[in-house]
Amino acid sequence: MKxxxxxxxxxxxxxxxxxxxxxxxxxxxxxxxxxxxxxxxxTSDERSTVDRITSSKAFTHSRTIMPIINIAGNVVGLVFICSQEPLGRLGPRVVQSMHKARNIHVTCSKSGN
Incomplete structure (x- = not known):
């Protein structure tokens, strides 16, 4: 603390x-x-449901962002975004459909960090 x-x-x-x-x-x-x-x-005639299916194909995605902000409250440079992708790279459909902004840099990794 000191x-x-x-x-x-x-x-x-x-x-x-x-x-x-x-x-x-x-x-x-x-x-x-x-x-x-x-x-x-x-089943359709059951009065209550006790469980739901949890698929082994359920998945999570993570995104990490890192903005740099000055004390005046302005974003400085590019906002860095790292996306988790299974192969460590963005697929061609993702790249094609992704919005391209001048103030954002998007990259990816297997971990998303």
Missing amino acids: QAKTFVHEVKQNIPHFKIIHILNADQSSFNYEEFSTRTLS
Whole structure:
């Protein structure tokens, strides 16, 4: 805790020596998406359902984003997005249909990080 307080104190002392556009913060955020079947193990005349099918083919996807923002609140440079792909690369259909934005860099890996 003492190290954190020392860091904050030093930053507050040094901030006035820099332009606000040169004080940057980068933070990484990850998002996980799960897709699964919602089919149930029941027949049409059953009064209640006790379980649902969980497919072995259910899968998750993760996305990691990393924006860099200056103290004025402006995004600096490109926003980095890394997508999880089973083969570690984007498929041709994904690349073709993906929106191309000038302020975003998209890449991928097997882990999504």
